[in-house]
Amino acid sequence: MNISLVWSPFPMFCGGMRVLFGLIIILTTLSRHNSAMADGNSSSDAGNEFNLDSIRKALIRQEDTIVFCLIERARFPSNSRLYNDSLDLVTGFSGSLVHFIIQETEAIQAKAGRYENPEENAFFPENLPPSVVSNKYPQVLHPPAASVNVSTKIWEMYFNKLLPLFVRRGDDGNFASTAASDLDCLQALSRRIHYGKFVAEIKFRDAPQEYAAAIRSKDRDALMKLLTFEKVEEMVKKRVEKKARAFGQEVTVGNNEHLGNFKVDPAVVVRLFDEWVMPFTKFVQVEYLLRRLD
Numbered sequence: 001m002n003i004s005l006v007w008s009p010f011p012m013f014c015g016g017m018r019v020l021f022g023l024i025i026i027l028t029t030l031s032r033h034n035s036a037m038a039d040g041n042s043s044s045d046a047g048n049e050f051n052l053d054s055i056r057k058a059l060i061r062q063e064d065t066i067v068f069c070l071i072e073r074a075r076f077p078s079n080s081r082l083y084n085d086s087l088d089l090v091t092g093f094s095g096s097l098v099h100f101i102i103q104e105t106e107a108i109q110a111k112a113g114r115y116e117n118p119e120e121n122a123f124f125p126e127n128l129p130p131s132v133v134s135n136k137y138p139q140v141l142h143p144p145a146a147s148v149n150v151s152t153k154i155w156e157m158y159f160n161k162l163l164p165l166f167v168r169r170g171d172d173g174n175f176a177s178t179a180a181s182d183l184d185c186l187q188a189l190s191r192r193i194h195y196g197k198f199v200a201e202i203k204f205r206d207a208p209q210e211y212a213a214a215i216r217s218k219d220r221d222a223l224m225k226l227l228t229f230e231k232v233e234e235m236v237k238k239r240v241e242k243k244a245r246a247f248g249q250e251v252t253v254g255n256n257e258h259l260g261n262f263k264v265d266p267a268v269v270v271r272l273f274d275e276w277v278m279p280f281t282k283f284v285q286v287e288y289l290l291r292r293l294d
């Protein structure tokens, strides 16, 4: 018997495997290419996915940023001259030095395309220069509702209520660095709070009928009730307390750790989320939903 005429599944198996491996390699390359594209054009911290789970993961990650930013700001004393409107520290500019620095920084960041990203909301959106960078962000928000902006509320809360709770009194003259640090905090808080628009969009898509009834009757209380998850809020408070303890502890090589000596008081971080960040995020959600059927 001619052996070569005997049917053997082996060559077919090998050929099949070759095709399969080829396919896997092509698919892997394509998917790497796509995710690289998605990273480059991503609209949200949640990446390409858009569901309540991924949005909540993004919010959790943003807690880290906020805690780190507060820790950085706590390196500087209050530096109150930076915030004084009537000192005229900048010739030809009427307003505080921090106002001047933030407005100018936002202008350069606008040119670099920061505010093309629907996650970003400027504190001084008037007269921002157009972006010179071409980068496309997927638009998932409902256009008439996307403009909800609570930057003024955030600005007022940060400077008048939060800052005095965690910086020591004093003046070291480091105004530019202090203002840069303030802007980092403000931007991190703003991103977290305005993320309420994405949360609201996904909640609306998950239960359009329920939300539509409350939106049509402009029932703010009903909307607030629908979008509130008390258990999630309790977890947020517990988690940020832990993060403030973990990220803000004194780390030494020896065993003599100064337990209880934190760079930012964890209780202040809990208060920040409880009194301002979560209520503002929910306010953004309600405002967004009220425009969701426009």
Ligand SMILES: C=C(O[C@@H]1C=C(C(=O)O)C=C[C@H]1O)C(=O)O
Pocket (backbone or CB within 6 Å): 056, 059, 199, 227, 228, 229, 230, 232, 233, 236, 277, 278, 279, 281, 282
């Ligand atoms: C953001 C959400 O909506 C609400 C606001 C929360 C927050 O700001 O952390 C948490 C729970 C909800 O009450 C959510 O459901 O995740």
